[in-house]
Amino acid sequence: MSPDIDERANLLVRTPRWVGYVFTVLAEVALSAGLLALNPVFPLGKFPVPYVLLTMIVAYFFGGGPAIVAGVLGWLAFTFLFVPRHGTVWPIAHDAEGWARETAFFLGVSVVAIAAIRIKQSHRRIQALADETMSLNVSLTDQIAGRERAQEALRESEERLRLLIEGVTDYAIIMLDRDGTVVTWNSGAERIKGYTSEEIIGRHFSRFYTSEDITAGKPERELEIATAQGQYNEEGRRVRKDGSRFWASVSITALCDEEKVNGFAEVTRDITERKAAEDALRESEERYRTLFDTMSEGFALCEMIWDEEGRPCDFRYLDVNPAWEEHTGIARDNVIGHAVKEVIPSIESFWIEKYAEVVRTGKSAHLESHVAALGRWIEVFAYKQSENRFAAVFMDVTERRRAEEEISKLNAELEQRVIERTAELEDANKELEAFSYSVSHDLRAPLRAIDGFSDTLLKGYQDSLDARGQDYLRRVRAAAQRMAVLIDDVLNLSRAGRAEMRRQRVDLSAMARAVLNDLRRSEPGRKVDTTIEQGLIVIADTHLLRSVLDNLLGNAWKFTGKCDDAKIEVGSFEQNGERVYFVRDNGAGFNPAYADKLFSPFQRLHAESDFPGTGIGLALVQRILRRHGGRIWAESAVDQGATFYFTLGEAGR
Amino acid sequence: MNDCDILLVEDNPDDAExxxxxxxxxxxxxSMVVTRDGEEALDYLFMTGKxxxxxxxxxxxxxxxDLKLPKVSGLDVLKRIRGDEHTSCLPVVILTSSKEDEDIVNSYRLGANAYVRKPVDYSEFVKAARTLGLFWLLLNEPPPRRRSCK
Structure with missing residues (x-):
């Protein structure tokens, strides 16, 4: 029995001892009174059973002391009250029977009391044990309940963590077993790597590595490092399900159970964009660095220096590029960290003021100036770089300045020359005008005289001339008349180039009809079949266009002179977005080998005797069409007729 | 020669002939009177000078x-003719070698009654002269003939 239980047993008899004695005395008195009252009805007889019972009760409840008192009091009460007196007050047995009875009484009381005490003690023990059991039970129940609560909390927490991990989409959070086989898979992993959890759980994690890394044994090595050091971190290339590669930030943590690694947690983040941004930044930096180092413009980063009163007094070089060194002839090491007044003592103060203004206002400046110290012209772009700092980019423009001066000098000369040339041209033009006027007027007069007097001779002096003389005179006349036609044609040609052009809507079809009608009237005997496309409206100079048609249709008319079924056609078609007009005939045609000569003045492809002409017409037509922004070309073969195509530039559209 | 129906103003003797x-x-x-330049033509018309x-x-x-004349040009002669009250209605036919648009336009603007270009072909010229004569001297009803001066 544990001391604890003894203690409890004692606690049960905590009732003060005197209560037992008082109860015993009072109970004896009450019993005796009761027995006396009942004695007439139920005589107690010779055996004090009620007193023995009382003693037993007292012994049971209050222990040995009170039981002795109860036994003695019981014996006294019984002896005095219920045993018949034999003349003596002393209740001592006076006979053997009395002794026996008394001895029996005390023995019985003693046995009963001891038994009662024993029973009591047993009861107490049992009670104590029961109590102890009960209390143990209670504490056990408490303990069990507490453990259940803790387990529940743990479960909830685990569930929360699982949901949290599941829900993380920016990170792939994966549990691996000791060998690197995937055990758990979150949505972040699915998003980043492309596998669903069904596809990947149970597979080895090496499939996230590039084939080169797998060959190099990287996955295994990483697990070894994680095992040895607790964690492995890196940024490297990984492979998605679709085979595409991405930059990943990977962290593998060894999970230990009692100092033994039983798995790994791998956290992966897709840092492709960050890498790309970093790469871009690096590239950009490299580019700018390259630019800085290789640009032909001098570059200087400077810091403004102000005096105590806040006025700009100097600036300090923070960085200069190789071009700066080259342009200035000053080594970088002698510049960086030095003030400009140290580097270029003779610097004009206006540079400092100008740069100060850039720093103060933030407005960039562009200036070109002569630097006496360097003896060069420089062009400078200055802009504010940060608080109190500015960058100056400069170019040596001495050569350019020199060239510009040269150019402006040349320009002035050129202008003067243009003025002179224009005046000369104007004079020449005037001369030409006078010349053509004189040609039209004065050159004709002698021809007229030649022709006129020859005719007069032929008519008035016929008798004095033989047949040959008269023939010669006729030849003189013919030549004079031909010369007159030539003069007219040359004048027309020169006029076509000079005359002012007035473009307007012209009905080309109607004009062609009018020209052909004139031709028909001039030779009423000829039968020519003509076809003219209707509604050809063009924008052109009426006068000049009439010349074109006069010549082209005139030619067609002339060169079909020897045909029996002469045909002339005027039409148009669209080619490369341009309207092309044509005049076609089925006349003599020409040898295409000479096509390029067609449009040169005085070039003729036919004998004068076959088809008369001056060779000016097509040259005139070409000149007119060119002035309109158009072109002319021809197709033909000998005796196959000819087609002349022409355009009128935009005006014809 | 008392009468003058035609005054020819022509500097070139060949052309005149x-x-x-x-x-x-x-x-x-x-009858035809020939003057060799503009000045002489004006002297004749206004009875001045020679x-x-x-x-x-x-x-x-x-x-x-003719238009191209020494001293005073044909157009100036025309201008004078049209500018004077006595001669303002006088029929004037320009007979010239020129075919310049400018000459034609200016002539009409200054009041020429007709513009004839002398053909080089003499036969054509004869036809033209005949037509001119027939028209202006017979067919055409001229304004009342006036004297040259007041």
């Missing part, structure tokens, strides 16, 4: 005027 011949050949036998005392003081029925 041919014009005379052409008119004759064309059957126009009216022609101050010409016998016949009537104005011609028609003036055949």
């Amino acid at each position: 041919l014009t005379l011949l052409a008119f004759q050949e064309g059957g126009i036998c009216n 022609r101050e005392n010409r016998e016949n003081d009537l104005l011609p029925a028609i003036v055949l005027l």
Whole structure:
């Protein structure tokens, strides 16, 4: 029995001892009174059973002391009250029977009391044990309940963590077993790597590595490092399900159970964009660095220096590029960290003021100036770089300045020359005008005289001339008349180039009809079949266009002179977005080998005797069409007729 | 020669001669006076200078005027003719070698009654002279003939 239980047993008899004695005395008195009252009805007889019972009760409840008192009091009460007196007050047995009875009484009381005490003690023990059991039970129940609560909390927490991990989409959070086989898979992993959890759980994690890394044994090595050091971190290339590669930030943590690694947690983040941004930044930096180092413009980063009163007094070089060194002839090491007044003592103060203004206002400046110290012209772009700092980019423009001066000098000369040339041209033009006027007027007069007097001779002096003389005179006349036609044609040609052009809507079809009608009237005997496309409206100079048609249709008319079924056609078609007009005939045609000569003045492809002409017409037509922004070309073969195509530039559209 | 129907203003003697011949050949036998330049033509018309005392003081029925003339040009002569009250109605036919648009336009603007270009072909010229004569001297009803001066 544990001391604890003894203690409890004692606690049960905590009732003060005197209560037992008082109860015993009072109970004896009450019993005796009761027995006396009942004695007439139920005589107690010779055996004090009620007193023995009382003693037993007292012994049971209050222990040995009170039981002795109860036994003695019981014996006294019984002896005095219920045993018949034999003349003596002393209740001592006076006979053997009395002794026996008394001895029996005390023995019985003693046995009963001891038994009662024993029973009591047993009861107490049992009670104590029961109590102890009960209390143990209670504490056990408490303990069990507490453990259940803790387990529940743990479960909830685990569930929360699982949901949290599941829900993380920016990170792939994966549990691996000791060998690197995937055990758990979150949505972040699915998003980043492309596998669903069904596809990947149970597979080895090496499939996230590039084939080169797998060959190099990287996955295994990483697990070894994680095992040895607790964690492995890196940024490297990984492979998605679709085979595409991405930059990943990977962290593998060894999970230990009692100092033994039983798995790994791998956290992966897709840092492709960050890498790309970093790469871009690096590239950009490299580019700018390259630019800085290789640009032909001098570059200087400077810091403004102000005096105590806040006025700009100097600036300090923070960085200069190789071009700066080259342009200035000053080594970088002698510049960086030095003030400009140290580097270029003779610097004009206006540079400092100008740069100060850039720093103060933030407005960039562009200036070109002569630097006496360097003896060069420089062009400078200055802009504010940060608080109190500015960058100056400069170019040596001495050569350019020199060239510009040269150019402006040349320009002035050129202008003067243009003025002179224009005046000369104007004079020449005037001369030409006078010349053509004189040609039209004065050159004709002698021809007229030649022709006129020859005719007069032929008519008035016929008798004095033989047949040959008269023939010669006729030849003189013919030549004079031909010369007159030539003069007219040359004048027309020169006029076509000079005359002012007035473009307007012209009905080309109607004009062609009018020209052909004139031709028909001039030779009423000829039968020519003509076809003219209707509604050809063009924008052109009426006068000049009439010349074109006069010549082209005139030619067609002339060169079909020897045909029996002469045909002339005027039409148009669209080619490369341009309207092309044509005049076609089925006349003599020409040898295409000479096509390029067609449009040169005085070039003729036919004998004068076959088809008369001056060779000016097509040259005139070409000149007119060119002035309109158009072109002319021809197709033909000998005796196959000819087609002349022409355009009128935009005006014809 | 008391009468003057045609005043020819022509500096080129060949042209003058041919014009005379052409008119004759064309059957126009009216009298013709030839002046060799613009100044002489004006003197004749206004009876000034060398022609101050010409016998016949009537104005011609028609003036055949060349444009390119020494001293005073044909157009200036025309201007003077149209500018003077006495001669303002005088029929003037420009007879010239020029075919310049400018000359034609200016002539009409200054009041020429007709513009004829002398053909090089003499036969054509004869035809032209005949037509001119027939028209201006016979067919056309001229304004009343006036004297040259007040």
